Structures are given as C-alpha cells and as structure tokens.
Amino acid sequence: MSSGAVSADSDWDPDEHVRFARYRRAFDEVAPADAAALVARVLTDPDKGMASSAVCEFLDRRAAELLTDPGYPSWRLEMTGSVEVDDFSARRLNEWTLLRATTLDEPWDAESLLAASHWLQLHAAEKSSVMAVLEVLVESGRTRRIRNIAKSRLSVAQPPMPA
Template sequence: MNADDILQNPDEHVRFAAYLGRLGRVADPDEVDLVGRVLTDPDQAMAQSAVLRHLDRRAAGLYPGPAYEGWARAMTRAVTDRPFLTQRLREWTLFRAVTLKLPWQPDELLASSNWLQLMTAAGTNTEAIGILAEAGRTKRIRNTAKATLSHPSES
C-alpha cells in the first residue's frame, strides 16, 4: 500500500499504523518525499505524530554518526512549515552536540523542551547534567540529573 492509498482509508488509526510501517521501511532516497506525503493527510495531528515517531527513531540511530547532519538538513526542509517538528530536529541536533561534546550553549539547553532536558539529564555529559541539576525546568529533570551525577556508572 502506497502513501496515496493509505490516504483513502477513513480510519485515522489504520492510516497512522500504515504510515509508521511505510516510514519504517522507506529507502533513504525516498524518505523526504514520503514524509511530505504523510504530512498531506487531512488529520494533521495524526500525520505529525507519525512523522515525529519516525524522526525520533531515525535521529536516535543516526545522531552519533556523520550521516546525521545531512539527514537532519533534509528532514528540516521536509518539515519546514511544521514548527513542532522543526523544533524536535533542532533539539536532536543540540542533543547530538551535548552528547558528542561538540560546541553547544547552556542557554539553548535551558530553553529547550522538557523532552530534551530529560534525555540530557539521563545522559553522559557531566557539564550539561550539572546545569540541569541546578536549573532544569522541572523537579523531575533536576532530580534525574542529580541522580545521574550521583550514580554515573548506572546512566
């Protein structure tokens, strides 16, 4: 079933599952096109949720390696008119910088979403974790960071 056929199904749950299946199997050269097609679904909340899951899955696998940068640029172009999705890609790029100890700004981390702060608080960059232990947005983030600092071998 191609993306156009998926659009014909009136049940958004079926379309969501079908989109996830297609996105999980898409070849790299076809990925941008498929993401764009999914985002034409009339149920924008569902379509963006499917694309978000895809972005998170792909970014988690790619961020440590050199292929991430080109992929992130291509995906950013594909979702450029979707603020939440572009923000998520920016945050994956910041997570990559923090995790790989590339240049990053503490203010960017402190201005980021709870999602990114929590992932970073449970990570391995002690500078970032220390910042979040002191000034993370929520008590959960601050406590996670403090626990990570207390037990670094368990993170």
C-alpha cells in the first residue's frame, strides 16, 4: 500500500463513504504483491457490506483484466485466502473462475453454471463463445433475458449446416 490509507487506525473515519473512497484509492494504487493483504485489511472494516463492495469492485476490475491471462490462476490463489472471510467476495472470485473456464473452454460443469448468480449467467451469455455454455443457458438460464442473449449468440456462433 503506497498511501497507507487503510493501514493506520488513526486514519479510521466513522463515515463509511469516506472509508469506501479511501479503499478505492488504495486499490487503485496497490502493488500486485500487496493486493491480498489490502483485501484482507479492508474486509476487517466494521461495515461488512461496504467492505465487501469495495473488495468486489477491486476483484471485478482485476479479474476482468486477467480473465484470459495465464497469470489468472496464481492471482486467484493469492486472493482466495484473503476473501474466505467474506461469503460474497469468495463467491464472486469463484464465479470469475467459472467465467474464465466457460470463456476459455476449460473444464466446467452445467450444474455449477446453472447454480451461479444472475451476474455470472448474464456475463457468460454475453461473453462466452463456447457453444456448450450457450446451449446450457438457452435451455436453462435463470431469466428470459439470459436465455435470449444466449440464443442470439448461439445462432451466430453455430456453423451453417452443409447443403
């Protein structure tokens, strides 16, 4: 943490909006090697919802950057221990990993995709070009919107039938 914005108790502000803004700045400035420690520190904030939101915003940004990068698995391992104290952050990290698998056509299973949140199903429908992923979402996606997006993308992704 280059700014120390969240490391000193003397910097603690009773206003969660001020703390959230500090956390966002700290996440913007954190060196990759220090990110897991910062996540763990932010998740000690007494306002669990705000802390989880700040962490998930960071996870979303960083996971999106690394989604197809070979460095994703090691980054995920670094984050796993830090987020395990917060169910929402841990689930979001797991869902990014499932999204990566469905995007890169790595091993995944339909049950996990169908049990996933609306957020994950929508992202998979919008981003995956793996026909099996789109087929699962067309058949059993959580909402009509997810099913329709998957259907539209599947029709474009399918090769034309030979004459």
